[in-house]
Structures are given as C-alpha cells and as structure tokens.
Amino acid sequence: xxxxxxxxxxxxxxxxxxxxxxxxxxxxxxxxxxxxxxxxxxxxxxxxxxxxxxxxxxxxxxxxxxxxxxxxxxxxxxxxxxxxxxxxxxxxxxxxxxxxxxxxxxxxxxxxxxxxxxxxxxxxxxxxxxxxxxxxxxxxxxxxxxxxxxxxxxxxxxxxxxxxxxxxxxxxxxxxxxxxxxxxxxxxxxxxxxxxxxxxxxxxxxxxxxxxxxxxxxxxxxxxxxxxxxxxxxxxxxxxxxxxxxxxxxxxxxxxxxxxxxxxxxxxxxxxxx
Amino acid sequence: xxxxxxxxxxxxxxxxxxxxxxxxxxxxxxxxxxxxxxxxxxxxxxxxxxxxxxxxxxxxxxxxxxxxxxxxxxxxxxxxxxxxxxxxxxxxxxxxxxxxxxxxxxxxxxxxxxxxxxxxxxxxxxxxxxxxxxxxxxxxxxxxxxxxxxxxxxxxxxxxxxxxxxxxxxxxxxxxxxxxxxxxxxxxxxxxxxxxxxxxxxxxxxxxxxxxxxxxxxxxxxxxxxxxxxxxxxxxxxxxxxxxxxxxxxxxxxxxxxxxxxxxxxxxxxxxxxxxxxxxxxxx
Numbered sequence: 292x293x294x295x296x297x298x299x300x301x302x303x304x305x306x307x308x309x310x311x312x313x314x315x316x317x318x319x320x321x322x323x324x325x326x327x328x329x330x331x332x333x334x335x336x337x338x339x340x341x342x343x344x345x346x347x348x349x350x351x352x353x354x355x356x357x358x359x360x361x362x363x364x365x366x367x368x369x370x371x372x373x374x375x376x377x378x379x380x381x382x383x384x385x386x387x388x389x390x391x392x393x394x395x396x397x398x399x400x401x402x403x404x405x406x407x408x409x410x411x412x413x414x415x416x417x418x419x420x421x422x423x424x425x426x427x428x429x430x431x432x433x434x435x436x437x438x439x440x441x442x443x444x445x446x447x448x449x450x451x452x453x454x455x456x457x458x459x460x461x462x463x464x465x466x467x468x469x470x471x472x473x474x475x476x477x478x479x480x481x482x483x484x485x486x487x488x489x490x491x492x493x494x495x496x497x498x499x500x501x502x503x504x505x506x507x508x509x510x511x512x513x514x515x516x517x518x519x520x521x522x523x524x525x526x527x528x529x530x531x532x533x534x535x536x537x538x539x540x541x542x543x544x545x546x547x548x549x550x551x552x553x554x555x556x557x558x559x560x561x562x563x564x565x
Numbered sequence: 566x567x568x569x570x571x572x573x574x575x576x577x578x579x580x581x582x583x584x585x586x587x588x589x590x591x592x593x594x595x596x597x598x599x600x601x602x603x604x605x606x607x608x609x610x611x612x613x614x615x616x617x618x619x620x621x622x623x624x625x626x627x628x629x630x631x632x633x634x635x636x637x638x639x640x641x642x643x644x645x646x647x648x649x650x651x652x653x654x655x656x657x658x659x660x661x662x663x664x665x666x667x668x669x670x671x672x673x674x675x676x677x678x679x680x681x682x683x684x685x686x687x688x689x690x691x692x693x694x695x696x697x698x699x700x701x702x703x704x705x706x707x708x709x710x711x712x713x714x715x716x717x718x719x720x721x722x723x724x725x726x727x728x729x730x731x732x733x734x735x736x737x738x739x740x741x742x743x744x745x746x747x748x749x750x751x752x753x754x755x756x757x758x759x760x761x762x763x764x765x766x767x768x769x770x771x772x773x774x775x776x777x778x779x780x781x782x783x784x785x786x787x788x789x790x791x792x793x794x795x796x797x798x799x800x801x802x803x804x805x806x807x808x809x810x811x812x813x814x815x816x817x818x819x820x821x822x823x824x825x826x827x828x829x830x831x832x833x834x835x836x837x838x839x840x841x842x843x844x845x846x847x848x849x
Contacts, residue, residue, distance in 0.1 A: 458639075462663040463663060463666065463690055474678065477680055
C-alpha cells in the first residue's frame, strides 16, 4: 500500500568502514586533557595552592574532608530537591492559571516577567531577614529563581496546540476544561521537561547562593568557611562536589523525561531510525 | 468574466446542473458573507456565496491560495459564524449539526496526538464527542475505520512511525469514526507528495463509494477536483465568491481511464483558464 522507498535507500548505504568514537569517550578524554594541563601548569610555574591548587591537591582535600563534604552535600541536596519541587509546582500552577483564566492571565503575565528582572541573588539577605538561617529562606530563594523557566516552557507547551485540533475538539462540543485536560496538558509535557531541566540547574545555584547569604551547613557554607581559612583546595573540593551533585540531578530529570515523554519530538528521529 | 461590477456572481445558465434543482440540498448556504477584523480594519473575505450540496455527492471548492475557500469550509463546519446569510446542514445550524456528529472534519495537517497510537487517535474524537461510549466500542469502531482507510495492521503504531499519507489516513478514520453524514475536508492531501496524493484520492473515492457520505473537498489541484467530484465550485478573490460551478460529466465510478476521457481534458482546460484569470485579478 504505502510502503514507499525508505528501506531501499537505507540498504543501499555502504556498511560503515569504522565506527565513530562515542561522544562520551571524547568528552572524558577532553576532561582528562584539561586536568593534565592544569596539573602540569601548576607544577611548572610553581603556583601557590592558595591561589590555584593542583588537581592532585584538590583530590587530597576531597579525601581528607570527605565526611564533612558528604554531610554538606546532603544538606544542600535536601534544599535543592525541596526547592525544585516547590519551584516546579509554582511554575506549573502559574502556567495553568494563565491559560485557564485568560483575562487574569494577561494581567498576571507582565507582572511575572517584571519580577523575573529583579536580581534574585539580591533577595537572599531579605529572605534570611524574614525567615532566619534555616531551610525556609533557601527553598524560597530556589522557588523564585527556578519557577520562571518552568512557567514559561509549560505555558509555551499549553499554547502551542494546533488551532485546527482545538477547532476539531470544539466542533464536537468539548469545552475549554476538557481540551486543557486531555490535549493541552499532555501536549505541554515535553516543553515542561525542558523547563524542568533548566530549573534543576537553577535550583543548585539557588541553594548555594542561599547558603552564601547565611547558613550553618551545606556546600555553600563550606565554600565560604574555607575561603575565610584560605583553604583554597577545600573550596575547589566543594566546587567539585557541587558540580557532581548538579550533574546527577540533571540526569535524574533527563531520565524522567525519557520515561514520561518518549513520544517527544526530540526523540522522533531516533524512533524513525529504529 | 461572468461577474457583474457589483460583485454579484452571474452563473452562466448552461453551467447550472439540473440536479441541484431536483434533490433537496444536504448542505445549503444562502448569501453568505464573512468579515474579518484585521488590525481594527474590517475586511470582507467572503461575499455572496450561494452553495447547495446534494446529499451523497462529492463536490470540490477550488481557487487560488488565500481566496477564502478554507474560510468557506469553516463556515460550513460551524467553526466561523457568517457575518451575513445562513448555512444549514440537514436543515439545522452547522454548529448544532457538528455536535450531533453529522459533520466530520479533516484538515491539511493530520494533527494526530503524538502520545497516542493510531487506534487511540482514531477513537479520540468519538470518545470526546460521546463521553458515555464504552472504550471497547469506540476502539472497535476506530479499528473498523482504520481498516476502511487501509491501515489495518498499523493500529498500534505511533504517529512518529507513520508516513505523512498514513497519518492523514488516521485523520480521515478519526473523522469517519464519528459516523458523520457529511465530511468536510480542507486540502486533506495538500501536504503529501504527488504519488501519495493520487493514492489518497483513490482511497477517498473508495470511501465515498462505499459509505455514500456527502463530501465537500477544498483543494488547489485541478486534476484532483475533476477526478473526484461531481461538481467543482471555482472561487475567485477579492472578496472571494463562487465565480463558476462546473459539472463534471465523467462516468461513475471513476477509474484510471477517467484521466484520459475527453471530458477530463475539457474540464481541465476550463478550470485552468478560470483559475489563471482569477489569479491575475489579485486585489491590491
């Protein structure tokens, strides 16, 4: 019936002469090269560890302070997870409200964009003033930093349903509520996942900034404490832990994306090839 | 051109098909005009449209792009209320007719939901229209319609795994699942390649012959219009109206031989000259 030629075209392609090096190997190789150059430069030019520690010094510090760093990482991770969850809920709610209550949404939208232009980092001391040194100000800071990409991406997803499909739904008597629930929300999920990936990295930044402004634990606190002690290797060790933490969180969200929206347009090419 | 300065279409007497006077029209439009508001300016996009589509017929609306043929189809579907005049489908307002599932719609883009497979997509509109229908009944009906459009075996495929032609077949099955008596199609094959397009034309003809539905097809392909329809309404621009209605006298059922029929060539020539003329009269 409609078996048009793609198979013939695929089989006509000559077998790959050599397999290309996987991206992952290239990335790790490049990283190793940068670390190697860094180490050599420190030794060659005799740079003081107070200014810039060699990678080996950072690793030594990582091992020496492992218990402390693990405790701090745990504290930061709790802030990141809680902040991210509340930021996501806030962002999703804002997007749904804007779409569902159109008039109110039009009034709300410029306000949100205006708020986005406030430097959030500057809010940290105010939140500390209001809520003290505990978890609450950090979570609030993460929410104000990270809800925006969630709201904007979710909104874009909700609004990008094809008008002709909406017309089709309306023609058989479906109301806005039903269209929202059965078409707009599922349609927006790939967009939402993109927003969540931005939000999770913002959440890590938010947690560190919150800890800078005033905290008694967490990786941000360790960094600040180490800088007062001129313990630069420990600063770098904490930075390594922050990066690994951020990377891990990012991939958790990426994994969730693969599981929740395998039909997302970005996977389409791979699906076709399969 | 047979159009008076006032914009009133003067259909040449010889071209009025005898059938329209006899059988009661399934879809009827009287003196339809549609105004759009663009940047505060009122613009008339359709004017003085009279249309009568006999029950069980397949008619085409053809015209230069942007002439308003899609707008007319949306008016017939009840998606755009006319500024003037009235439309009736089976004697009632088109919006009410759509709610009673008398009207099925197919657009140029298949607009399938990417998170649902072929059969779920085909059943989706039926389940939306009728909340009380059992899922198994809706799926049985959707499966039957997929078979009718030649997609049996592809029920579990996701839209991303289907070709453009197959996706459009699912969209047609989705409209047919409502069991509408009227099928309104807006350039349904416009986004497909030439070969797939011909194949889809034959598929549509087959569906029409088997179900006897009243079909209104918007197209910009002259050959498609002639091959498929009993009547072709040619639309002109600025504001759009029907400048001529052409009866296609090709024998039924239509086959490959229809393309070589002298009547095909005659209609082709006539439509070409009408379209070229209307295309050149582009509004400033």
